[in-house]
Amino acid sequence: MKVVNLVMLVVVVCAILLPFEEVKSTLPHLKSKRQLISYLLMAWVLIYELRVLVLITMVRRTANPEAEFAFSSDRKTPLGRLFAGLSSWEKRFWLYALMIKVPAREAFEGVNHFGSGKQNGNASAWLGWAIVNLVPTPIIHILLHQKSPLAAGLSTLACLMSSLWLWAEYRAATVRPISLDMKFLYLRYGLTTNCKIDRGSILSVKAVTYLDSLHGVRRYAGFGSPNVLLKLKSGEELAIGVDEPTQFIKSLMGNLHAFS
Numbered sequence: 001m002k003v004v005n006l007v008m009l010v011v012v013v014c015a016i017l018l019p020f021e022e023v024k025s026t027l028p029h030l031k032s033k034r035q036l037i038s039y040l041l042m043a044w045v046l047i048y049e050l051r052v053l054v055l056i057t058m059v060r061r062t063a064n065p066e067a068e069f070a071f072s073s074d075r076k077t078p079l080g081r082l083f084a085g086l087s088s089w090e091k092r093f094w095l096y097a098l099m100i101k102v103p104a105r106e107a108f109e110g111v112n113h114f115g116s117g118k119q120n121g122n123a124s125a126w127l128g129w130a131i132v133n134l135v136p137t138p139i140i141h142i143l144l145h146q147k148s149p150l151a152a153g154l155s156t157l158a159c160l161m162s163s164l165w166l167w168a169e170y171r172a173a174t175v176r177p178i179s180l181d182m183k184f185l186y187l188r189y190g191l192t193t194n195c196k197i198d199r200g201s202i203l204s205v206k207a208v209t210y211l212d213s214l215h216g217v218r219r220y221a222g223f224g225s226p227n228v229l230l231k232l233k234s235g236e237e238l239a240i241g242v243d244e245p246t247q248f249i250k251s252l253m254g255n256l257h258a259f260s
Contacts, residue, residue: 008044015040056094064107065095092191097168102175110179110186112251115243122224122241123173126190130166133159165191173222178242180251185230187240189220197232204231205252207245214239 015036059068069091105113117123137159144152169190176188185197208214208229219226221241228245230238242248 004047005044008040008047012037012040012044052091052094053098056091056098060095060099061101064103065099066092066103066108088194089192092172092194093165093168095168096171096175096191097164099171102171105175105177105179108177108179108186108188110177110181110184112180113177114179114248114251115174116176116178116189116222116224116241117173118243119221119227119241119245120224122222123170125223126166126170126173130163130170133166134163137163169222178240178248185252187220187238190222193220197230197238199252201232201234202230202252203233205229205249207249208239 015033055069056065059065062068069088105115137156140159141152141156144155172188172190176190177186178188179186180199183199185199185202187193187195187197206229208227210225212229214226214229217226217229217237217239219239221239224241226239226241228240228242228248230240232238
Protein backbone atom coordinates (compact mmCIF):
# COMPACT_ATOMS: atom_id res chain seq x y z
CA MET A 1 0.00 0.00 0.00
CA LYS A 2 2.90 2.34 0.62
CA VAL A 3 4.08 1.73 -2.95
CA VAL A 4 0.58 2.44 -4.29
CA ASN A 5 0.39 5.66 -2.26
CA LEU A 6 3.78 6.75 -3.58
CA VAL A 7 2.79 6.02 -7.19
CA MET A 8 -0.52 7.89 -6.84
CA LEU A 9 1.26 10.85 -5.24
CA VAL A 10 3.71 11.01 -8.17
CA VAL A 11 0.82 10.80 -10.65
CA VAL A 12 -1.06 13.64 -8.95
CA VAL A 13 2.07 15.83 -8.83
CA CYS A 14 2.73 15.14 -12.53
CA ALA A 15 -0.87 16.04 -13.36
CA ILE A 16 -0.42 19.35 -11.55
CA LEU A 17 2.93 20.22 -13.18
CA LEU A 18 2.33 19.03 -16.75
CA PRO A 19 0.72 21.49 -19.21
CA PHE A 20 -2.96 20.66 -19.61
CA GLU A 21 -2.70 20.69 -23.42
CA GLU A 22 -0.42 17.65 -23.36
CA VAL A 23 -2.80 15.77 -21.08
CA LYS A 24 -5.84 16.76 -23.14
CA SER A 25 -4.25 15.38 -26.31
CA THR A 26 -4.14 11.96 -24.60
CA LEU A 27 -7.47 12.26 -22.77
CA PRO A 28 -9.66 14.51 -24.96
CA HIS A 29 -12.77 14.10 -22.81
CA LEU A 30 -11.19 16.12 -19.97
CA LYS A 31 -12.38 19.72 -19.71
CA SER A 32 -9.86 21.12 -17.22
CA LYS A 33 -6.86 20.25 -15.08
CA ARG A 34 -9.06 20.52 -12.00
CA GLN A 35 -11.27 17.75 -13.35
CA LEU A 36 -8.24 15.53 -13.98
CA ILE A 37 -6.93 16.05 -10.44
CA SER A 38 -10.36 15.35 -8.94
CA TYR A 39 -10.57 12.07 -10.90
CA LEU A 40 -7.12 11.04 -9.70
CA LEU A 41 -7.93 11.85 -6.07
CA MET A 42 -11.20 9.90 -6.28
CA ALA A 43 -9.31 6.93 -7.75
CA TRP A 44 -6.78 7.19 -4.91
CA VAL A 45 -9.53 7.15 -2.26
CA LEU A 46 -11.30 4.28 -4.03
CA ILE A 47 -8.13 2.16 -4.07
CA TYR A 48 -7.58 2.80 -0.37
CA GLU A 49 -11.18 1.95 0.55
CA LEU A 50 -11.08 -1.24 -1.52
CA ARG A 51 -7.97 -2.29 0.40
CA VAL A 52 -9.74 -1.62 3.71
CA LEU A 53 -12.77 -3.66 2.63
CA VAL A 54 -10.52 -6.55 1.59
CA LEU A 55 -8.83 -6.47 5.01
CA ILE A 56 -12.19 -6.42 6.78
CA THR A 57 -13.43 -9.35 4.70
CA MET A 58 -10.32 -11.33 5.62
CA VAL A 59 -10.57 -10.76 9.41
CA ARG A 60 -14.31 -10.59 10.10
CA ARG A 61 -14.61 -14.35 10.69
CA THR A 62 -11.84 -14.46 13.31
CA ALA A 63 -12.63 -14.72 17.03
CA ASN A 64 -11.81 -11.04 17.66
CA PRO A 65 -11.60 -9.11 14.36
CA GLU A 66 -10.65 -5.87 16.11
CA ALA A 67 -7.41 -7.39 17.37
CA GLU A 68 -6.28 -7.91 13.77
CA PHE A 69 -5.98 -4.18 13.09
CA ALA A 70 -5.36 -2.80 16.58
CA PHE A 71 -2.62 -0.17 16.69
CA SER A 72 -0.11 0.65 19.36
CA SER A 73 -0.80 3.83 21.37
CA ASP A 74 2.94 4.21 22.00
CA ARG A 75 3.62 6.02 18.72
CA LYS A 76 6.23 8.75 18.94
CA THR A 77 4.33 11.70 17.50
CA PRO A 78 0.79 13.00 18.19
CA LEU A 79 0.20 13.14 14.42
CA GLY A 80 1.13 9.46 14.10
CA ARG A 81 -1.28 8.55 16.90
CA LEU A 82 -3.99 10.65 15.29
CA PHE A 83 -3.71 8.96 11.89
CA ALA A 84 -3.47 5.53 13.49
CA GLY A 85 -6.58 6.24 15.54
CA LEU A 86 -8.52 7.46 12.49
CA SER A 87 -7.45 4.39 10.54
CA SER A 88 -8.62 2.08 13.34
CA TRP A 89 -11.93 3.96 13.58
CA GLU A 90 -12.50 3.57 9.83
CA LYS A 91 -11.76 -0.16 9.90
CA ARG A 92 -14.01 -0.55 12.94
CA PHE A 93 -16.79 1.26 11.06
CA TRP A 94 -16.67 -1.08 8.07
CA LEU A 95 -16.25 -4.09 10.34
CA TYR A 96 -19.41 -3.49 12.37
CA ALA A 97 -21.36 -2.23 9.37
CA LEU A 98 -20.68 -5.36 7.30
CA MET A 99 -19.99 -8.21 9.74
CA ILE A 100 -22.53 -11.04 9.86
CA LYS A 101 -21.33 -13.03 12.86
CA VAL A 102 -20.56 -10.82 15.85
CA PRO A 103 -17.71 -11.77 18.23
CA ALA A 104 -18.45 -12.93 21.76
CA ARG A 105 -17.61 -10.59 24.64
CA GLU A 106 -15.11 -13.13 25.92
CA ALA A 107 -13.05 -12.64 22.76
CA PHE A 108 -12.13 -9.11 23.87
CA GLU A 109 -9.20 -8.32 26.11
CA GLY A 110 -10.12 -8.55 29.78
CA VAL A 111 -11.58 -11.04 32.26
CA ASN A 112 -14.89 -9.52 33.41
CA HIS A 113 -17.07 -8.00 30.68
CA PHE A 114 -19.99 -5.57 30.97
CA GLY A 115 -22.30 -4.24 28.29
CA SER A 116 -23.20 -0.61 27.57
CA GLY A 117 -25.91 -0.98 24.93
CA LYS A 118 -28.93 -1.36 27.22
CA GLN A 119 -28.21 1.48 29.63
CA ASN A 120 -30.87 4.16 29.06
CA GLY A 121 -31.60 2.87 25.55
CA ASN A 122 -28.12 3.54 24.18
CA ALA A 123 -28.07 0.93 21.38
CA SER A 124 -31.77 1.25 20.48
CA ALA A 125 -31.34 5.01 20.05
CA TRP A 126 -28.58 4.46 17.46
CA LEU A 127 -30.83 2.01 15.60
CA GLY A 128 -33.79 4.38 15.78
CA TRP A 129 -31.83 7.26 14.28
CA ALA A 130 -30.53 4.97 11.52
CA ILE A 131 -34.13 4.14 10.54
CA VAL A 132 -35.33 7.74 10.84
CA ASN A 133 -32.46 8.91 8.64
CA LEU A 134 -33.05 6.19 6.02
CA VAL A 135 -36.85 6.25 5.60
CA PRO A 136 -37.22 9.67 3.85
CA THR A 137 -34.23 9.10 1.55
CA PRO A 138 -36.26 7.93 -1.53
CA ILE A 139 -38.64 10.89 -1.22
CA ILE A 140 -35.78 13.38 -0.94
CA HIS A 141 -34.06 11.76 -3.93
CA ILE A 142 -37.18 12.09 -6.12
CA LEU A 143 -37.72 15.73 -5.14
CA LEU A 144 -34.09 16.70 -5.76
CA HIS A 145 -33.85 14.69 -8.99
CA GLN A 146 -36.34 17.05 -10.64
CA LYS A 147 -33.92 19.93 -10.08
CA SER A 148 -30.52 18.26 -10.28
CA PRO A 149 -29.75 14.54 -10.75
CA LEU A 150 -26.24 15.13 -9.41
CA ALA A 151 -27.53 16.76 -6.22
CA ALA A 152 -30.04 13.93 -5.80
CA GLY A 153 -27.34 11.29 -6.18
CA LEU A 154 -24.96 12.99 -3.74
CA SER A 155 -27.74 13.53 -1.21
CA THR A 156 -28.82 9.89 -1.40
CA LEU A 157 -25.24 8.70 -1.02
CA ALA A 158 -24.78 10.92 2.05
CA CYS A 159 -28.01 9.61 3.60
CA LEU A 160 -27.08 5.98 2.95
CA MET A 161 -23.58 6.39 4.37
CA SER A 162 -24.83 8.22 7.47
CA SER A 163 -27.44 5.50 8.07
CA LEU A 164 -24.74 2.87 7.63
CA TRP A 165 -22.61 4.70 10.20
CA LEU A 166 -25.54 4.80 12.66
CA TRP A 167 -26.12 1.08 12.06
CA ALA A 168 -22.44 0.38 12.74
CA GLU A 169 -22.65 2.40 15.97
CA TYR A 170 -25.68 0.32 16.98
CA ARG A 171 -23.83 -2.94 16.32
CA ALA A 172 -20.76 -1.70 18.22
CA ALA A 173 -22.92 -0.63 21.19
CA THR A 174 -24.42 -4.11 21.43
CA VAL A 175 -21.13 -5.99 20.97
CA ARG A 176 -18.16 -4.06 22.36
CA PRO A 177 -17.83 -4.53 26.14
CA ILE A 178 -16.38 -2.58 29.02
CA SER A 179 -13.84 -5.00 30.47
CA LEU A 180 -11.71 -5.53 33.56
CA ASP A 181 -8.66 -7.55 34.40
CA MET A 182 -6.23 -7.38 37.30
CA LYS A 183 -4.34 -4.43 35.82
CA PHE A 184 -6.57 -2.43 33.50
CA LEU A 185 -10.05 -1.09 32.85
CA TYR A 186 -10.90 -1.22 29.12
CA LEU A 187 -13.43 1.37 27.98
CA ARG A 188 -15.09 0.63 24.64
CA TYR A 189 -17.97 2.83 23.47
CA GLY A 190 -19.31 2.77 19.94
CA LEU A 191 -16.78 3.01 17.14
CA THR A 192 -14.52 5.73 18.50
CA THR A 193 -13.81 5.16 22.20
CA ASN A 194 -11.18 2.51 22.80
CA CYS A 195 -9.00 3.34 25.81
CA LYS A 196 -7.21 1.49 28.59
CA ILE A 197 -7.00 2.84 32.15
CA ASP A 198 -4.55 1.55 34.73
CA ARG A 199 -6.61 0.36 37.69
CA GLY A 200 -3.90 1.65 39.98
CA SER A 201 -4.74 5.20 38.84
CA ILE A 202 -8.39 4.92 39.97
CA LEU A 203 -8.95 6.71 43.27
CA SER A 204 -12.67 6.07 43.77
CA VAL A 205 -15.82 4.86 42.03
CA LYS A 206 -19.48 5.50 42.83
CA ALA A 207 -22.92 5.22 41.28
CA VAL A 208 -24.60 8.35 39.89
CA THR A 209 -27.92 9.22 38.25
CA TYR A 210 -29.16 11.88 35.85
CA LEU A 211 -29.95 14.02 38.91
CA ASP A 212 -26.26 14.34 39.82
CA SER A 213 -24.32 17.32 38.53
CA LEU A 214 -21.60 16.17 36.13
CA HIS A 215 -20.37 19.49 34.76
CA GLY A 216 -16.81 19.38 33.44
CA VAL A 217 -16.69 15.58 33.63
CA ARG A 218 -15.71 13.53 30.60
CA ARG A 219 -18.63 11.32 29.59
CA TYR A 220 -18.69 7.88 28.00
CA ALA A 221 -22.28 6.78 27.56
CA GLY A 222 -23.23 7.10 23.88
CA PHE A 223 -26.94 7.95 23.66
CA GLY A 224 -27.39 6.67 27.20
CA SER A 225 -26.84 8.40 30.52
CA PRO A 226 -23.82 7.96 32.83
CA ASN A 227 -24.49 5.87 35.92
CA VAL A 228 -20.94 5.35 37.26
CA LEU A 229 -18.43 8.05 38.18
CA LEU A 230 -14.70 7.28 38.28
CA LYS A 231 -12.25 9.62 39.95
CA LEU A 232 -8.60 9.23 39.00
CA LYS A 233 -5.57 10.12 41.09
CA SER A 234 -4.70 12.76 38.50
CA GLY A 235 -7.88 14.62 39.48
CA GLU A 236 -9.72 13.75 36.27
CA GLU A 237 -13.26 12.39 36.53
CA LEU A 238 -14.94 10.02 34.06
CA ALA A 239 -18.69 9.44 33.93
CA ILE A 240 -19.51 6.16 32.17
CA GLY A 241 -22.68 4.26 31.33
CA VAL A 242 -22.82 0.54 32.15
CA ASP A 243 -25.69 -1.95 31.81
CA GLU A 244 -25.03 -3.48 35.26
CA PRO A 245 -23.61 -0.58 37.34
CA THR A 246 -23.90 -2.35 40.72
CA GLN A 247 -22.08 -5.45 39.54
CA PHE A 248 -19.51 -3.33 37.68
CA ILE A 249 -18.72 -1.26 40.79
CA LYS A 250 -18.47 -4.41 42.89
CA SER A 251 -16.01 -6.00 40.44
CA LEU A 252 -13.96 -2.82 40.09
CA MET A 253 -13.81 -2.21 43.83
CA GLY A 254 -12.96 -5.86 44.54
CA ASN A 255 -9.22 -5.38 44.07
CA LEU A 256 -9.04 -1.59 44.14
CA HIS A 257 -7.46 -1.58 47.62
CA ALA A 258 -4.57 -3.62 46.24
CA PHE A 259 -3.51 -0.67 44.09
CA SER A 260 -3.76 2.04 46.74
